[in-house]
Amino acid sequence: MSTAPRSLTDRPTLWPWLLLTPLALYLAIFFLVPLAQVAWMSVSEPTPGFGNYADALTGTLFRKVMLNTFFTAALVAFCCLLVGYPLAWLMTKTTPARATAILLLITMSFWTSFLVRTYAWMVLLGRNGPVAWAIEALGYGEPPQMLFTRFASTLAMVHILAPYMIMNIYSVMTKIDPALIRSAESMGARGGSLMRHVYLPLTAPGIANGAVLVFVICLGFYVTPVLLGSPREQMAAGLIGRQIEEFLAFGPGSAMAMILLAVTLVILAVYHRRFGLDRLYG
Amino acid sequence: MTSYLTLSGVNKQYGAFTALDHVDLDVEKGEFVTFLGPSGSGKTTTLMIIAGFEDATDGAVEVAGQSLAGLAPQDRNIGIVFQNYALFPHKTAAENVYFPLQMRSVKRAEGLARAEEMLTLVGLEGFGHRYPKELSGGQQQRVALARALVFEPDLLLLDEPLGALDKNLREQMQIEIKRIQRKLGVTTIFVTHDQSEAMSMSDRIVVFDKGNIQQAGRPLDIYHRPQTRFVADFIGETNLFDATVTDAAARRAQSPVLGEVSYAAEGLPALADGQEVALVLRPEQMKLSRDPVPGRMNAAMTVETIVNFGDSALVIGRHGGTPIRVRLHGADVVILKEGDAATVSWTEDAVYVVTR
Incomplete structure (x- = not known):
């Protein structure tokens, strides 16, 4: 027969959902609805059915581009690791002031629009750019073609995505208990063995996180490979863009986009299941 | 006995701050020595200098006659158990214990077998x-101990290893560590700020304060014969009463609280007539009664607070402005209540003197 306490118990369960509505509405209107449209187009244009998917999956071009996309994403993730790991390590080793300065440089680059950064690379690597000029000035002769190559697009993507890798690794490195390192040293570990048996495994969660993040973002990269990369080595997003912009092939383009999305989700799901590294080491 | 671990004139400066002030210490082979002191007293700094993680500003550390100067931690063959165990989370217990052997190029099969043994x-x-x-x-603690011992180190260093454990487990681990240490006969330095831990485990206690060794001795000597006011105050519960020596030859002093007091003869520092001292009286060596007890020294006090522990009770009383703490058996306390006037009594051999 008690009625009074109802509002007291209801309110805390309702409020959080109420607070979520603006974001939920925004995502629904500007993300889910367009996504549903793309999904619909992929099975309705030009004729209803799964023909677009069949064509995309059996066609050699799409398969080649997808493989190239995966290869590029993996290469970029690997290069980000090569560049990012030593830098993150340096940040944990140096004075706090210098670490902050490095972090500031990284975030400044991170905050700059990636379009601006892509154009900056076009200028730097262009035929009359400073890099070509330096190669000639140093007497190495005719500078090689740098722009519109895999090298240029990879370099720029590594530059754009490295902050994700660095932040992930750095945050894991700073959380390593210094006693673990001292303990390893007291037991005789030094240099390479310390790195291989202790430091690297302890930072593995950061590497895995950073690599997956870079890999997944890179899968969907559009502007940078289109502007800087070789036309012969297209990436998936570029191919989809061309389908829609140049050939007005909305159906096939949408099907490719859905396949790319599905693959990305599968990778994230596998990562989530397989590498529960944070939990393992927590 | 000859000294196995020797610290001579070990000094550590951090800028103008003296963390260790020319510490000298001899530890015998197989001895279990506890460094006891409050945080910032220099005990952990000393441990880190022995381990090689800190460099002494001055002075020498020797193990078995060999100087450790210039040796990296990796080359010292010292086993360390850290405060939070510092086990490698990505390795199993056996792999953790195998690790120091792995670093010594022991084959995996043999190393894991030795790890399992340990x-x-x-x-x-x-x-x-x-x-x-x-x-x-507690199990992590044991793994850390096994890992620090498996490579037969010359020294075992334990840096407040029991701090994170609850009380029952801590007592159990105290006994375990002691048993294992005796069995292996490894020379051990144990760092703690817990004086009961130091009391129950050590062959010898070294009391640190402000970068100095205040006193080094067997646990009961430290407890009953403190050399400084700090040691008397830090180890166990203590009553410290200011007093003036009236007759050093007859061992008599005058205290505003206790009146005319005779004190014990054994192991005292040299005292002079008129010297300002502090009288040390342990709470469990005093008794409470309604009236003065003949044959004992007596002083009046008013009961203020009674804290019951079941097996015993702590009675805190006051004489003038000075608190007096008396520990009684649980059964003895029932006749008392707060606000009572009582007499505290003791015998002269319970009174010890530290200089001020």
Whole structure:
């Protein structure tokens, strides 16, 4: 027969959902609805059915581009690791002031629009750019073609995505208990063995996180490979863009986009299941 | 006996701050020595200098006659158990224990066998395949101990290893560590700020304060014969009463609280007539009664607070402005209540003197 306490118990369960509505509405209107449209187009244009998917999956071009996309994403993730790991390590080793300065440089680059950064690379690597000029000035002769190559697009993507890798690794490195390192040293570990048996495994969660993040973002990269990369080595997003912009092939383009999305989700799901590294080491 | 671990004139400066002020210490082979002191007293700094993680500003550390100067921690052959165990989370218990052997190029099969042996010694038979997060705090502690001992180190250093454990487990681990240390006969330095831990485990206690060794001695000597006011105050519960020596030859002093007091003869510093001292009286060596007891020294006090522990009770009273603490057996306290006037009594051999 008690009625009074109802509002007291209801309110805390309702409020959080109420607070979520603006974001939920925004995502629904500007993300889910367009996504549903793309999904619909992929099975309705030009004729209803799964023909677009069949064509995309059996066609050699799409398969080649997808493989190239995966290869590029993996290469970029690997290069980000090569560049990012030593830098993150340096940040944990140096004075706090210098670490902050490095972090500031990284975030400044991170905050700059990636379009601006892509154009900056076009200028730097262009035929009359400073890099070509330096190669000639140093007497190495005719500078090689740098722009519109895999090298240029990879370099720029590594530059754009490295902050994700660095932040992930750095945050894991700073959380390593210094006693673990001292303990390893007291037991005789030094240099390479310390790195291989202790430091690297302890930072593995950061590497895995950073690599997956870079890999997944890179899968969907559009502007940078289109502007800087070789036309012969297209990436998936570029191919989809061309389908829609140049050939007005909305159906096939949408099907490719859905396949790319599905693959990305599968990778994230596998990562989530397989590498529960944070939990393992927590 | 000859000294196995020798610290001579070990000094540590951090800028103008003196963390260690020319510490001298001899530890015999197989001895269990505890560094006891409050935080910032220099005990952990000393440990880190022995381990090689800190460099002494001045002075020398020797093990078995060999100077450790210039030797990296990796080359010192010292086993260390850290405060939070510092087990590698990505390695199983057995792999953790195998690690120091791995660093000494012992083959995996042989090393894991020795690790399993050591785990058995510390009471963890069959736990080798578990990861640290699958072990309880006490079990992690045992793994850390096994890991620090498996490579037969010259020294075992324990840096407040029991701090994170609850009381029952801590007592159990005290006994375990002591048993294992005796069995292996490894020379051990144990750092703690817990004086009961120091009392129960050590062959010898070294009391640190403000970068100095205040006193080094067997636990009961430290307890009953403190050399400084700091030691008297830090070890156990203590009553310290200011007093003036009236007759050094007859061992008599005058205290505003206790009146005319005779004190014990044994192991005292040299005292002069008129010297300002503090009288040390342990709460459990005093008795409470309604009236003065003949044959004992007596002083009046008013009961203020009674804290019951079940097996015993702490009675805090006051004489003038000075608190007096008396520990009684649980059964003795029932006749008392707060606000009562009582007499505290003691015998002269319970009174010890430290200089001020």
